[in-house]
Amino acid sequence: MERPAWAPRNIDISVPSVSRMYDYYLGGSHNFEVDREAARKAMEFMPGLPKIMQANRAFMRRAVRYAADEGISQFLDIGSGIPTFGNVHEVAQAARPGAHVVYVDHDPVAVAHSQAVLRGNEDADVVAADLLKPQEILASPQVQRLIDLNRPIALLLVAILHFVEDADDPYGAVAELRDALAPGSLLVVTHASYEGIPLPPERAEGAVDVYKNIRNPLIMRSREEIARFFEGYDMVEPGLVPMPNWRPDTALEDEDPYSFSGFAGVGRTA
Numbered sequence: 001m002e003r004p005a006w007a008p009r010n011i012d013i014s015v016p017s018v019s020r021m022y023d024y025y026l027g028g029s030h031n032f033e034v035d036r037e038a039a040r041k042a043m044e045f046m047p048g049l050p051k052i053m054q055a056n057r058a059f060m061r062r063a064v065r066y067a068a069d070e071g072i073s074q075f076l077d078i079g080s081g082i083p084t085f086g087n088v089h090e091v092a093q094a095a096r097p098g099a100h101v102v103y104v105d106h107d108p109v110a111v112a113h114s115q116a117v118l119r120g121n122e123d124a125d126v127v128a129a130d131l132l133k134p135q136e137i138l139a140s141p142q143v144q145r146l147i148d149l150n151r152p153i154a155l156l157l158v159a160i161l162h163f164v165e166d167a168d169d170p171y172g173a174v175a176e177l178r179d180a181l182a183p184g185s186l187l188v189v190t191h192a193s194y195e196g197i198p199l200p201p202e203r204a205e206g207a208v209d210v211y212k213n214i215r216n217p218l219i220m221r222s223r224e225e226i227a228r229f230f231e232g233y234d235m236v237e238p239g240l241v242p243m244p245n246w247r248p249d250t251a252l253e254d255e256d257p258y259s260f261s262g263f264a265g266v267g268r269t270a
Contacts, residue, residue, distance in 0.1 A: 006030060006116070008108045016214045018163060019081040019107040025053040030082045030113055038214055045206030046199060048258025053159075055259035056190050057084075059243040060158050061091050063188040063266055066236075066247065067154035068095035072186060074153040076143065078104040078131050078177075079160025083117045088156065089124040098123060100146040104137055106130045131160060132168055134176040152184035152269075161229060162192040162219050162262075174229050181269050187233055190264045191226045192218060196242050198257040226263050233267025240265035 007013060016038035020031040024039045027050075031039075043049050064075065073096050077088045080103035089101040101124040103114050114126035125142040137143060147153060155177060164170035178187065194201045204220075211218035227240050238245065242260035244252055 006109075006113060007032075008112045011108045016216075017107055017109065018211070018214075018216045019105065019110045022053060022159070023082040023084065025050040026057065026084050028082060028084050030109060038210055042207040042210040045210070046197070046204055046258075048198070048256060048261070049207065051256040051258040052192075052261050055243040055255075056159050056262075056264075057086065059190060059246055059264045060088070060156065060188070061086055062247055062249065063156070063186075063264075064088055064091040064154065065095050066266065067186050067188070068092055068099065070186070072096075072152050072154050072184075073099045074147050074151065075099065075101045075156065076104070076137075076147060076153055077101065077156040077158070078137065079157060079163075080105050080110065080114065080126070081107070081159075082110045082113050087117075089118065089121065093121075093123065100124070102127060102142050102146050104129050104131070131157070131164065131170075132173050134173055134180070138177075138180055149180055150182055152182050152186070154186045154188060155181065156188045157229070158188060158190045159192075161189065161226075162221065163216060165217060165219055171228060171231075175232070178232050178269065183269050185269045186236070187230065187267045187269075189226070189229055189266075190243060190262060191229075192220055192262045193222060193226065194220050195223055195263070197261040223263055226265075230265060230267040233269055236266040236268055 013032050016035045020035040021039040024031040092099040103126040111128045118124045127140045127142045129137045197204045208218045243264040244255045244259045246264045
């Protein structure tokens with residue numbers, strides 16, 4: 001198998017990666033045949049997966065603009081994935097020049113590609129770290145340099161919590177991060193759920209099984225379970241809703257039914 005120049009030497013390109021599958025759904029070029037194969041297999045059960053990813057990205061951009069309008073100029077994006085067009089730093093720095101952005105991911109391809117994209121951008125950086133080790137993230141030189149935890153920040157956990165099993169205590173990790181945030185900080189979350197998918201659950205389950213088979217289980221949580229991540233936050237209107245319903249820029253009649261799969265929300269620390 002040909003290893004492209006952008007692929008770090010230490011990665012196994014025979015194993016699919018969720019961030020490279022996501023890149024493929026969004027029409028990116030940083031994925032291998034093994035990722036495309038797994039993604040196509042998932043799409044056999046759930047053909048609307050690319051639409052879900054696009055709705056996810058569109059929500060993220062609206063949430064970042066909202067945070068910038070609220071006066072926030074620091075962004076910590078954990079589980080940031082492979083940068084594609086309209087990433088957090090582009091949206092944040094366009095809305096608020098000089099905004100500081102730190103990306104965090106444990107996928108070496110995502111980290112290497114982020115480094116390449118951010119070269120020369122003094123106000124943005126990337127950390128190779130895991131959501132489940134909040135202290136490592138907060139103590140990293142990149143966060144120490146760019147993020148002042150005494151001032152409000154926007155913490156983005158977009159399409160990542162559904163890759164963390166309950167046994168690994170995602171709620172504990174999210175609470176630990178919350179406790180490090182200054183008052184007025186925002187938590188931005190999207191999460192997969194069977195609720196809202198325009199398919200019978202057993203059909204959607206086929207796509208979930210594809211992730212299970214590549215040892216990256218996709219944990220579908222109910223709206224109630226997702227709401228628990230916002231304990232200790234005041235929800236920003238309109239609350240925890242399907243992604244397109246969160247402060248839409250345009251009328252929703254043209255939205256694909258798949259876009260309404262899962263939930264998105266923003267909370268503010270008191």
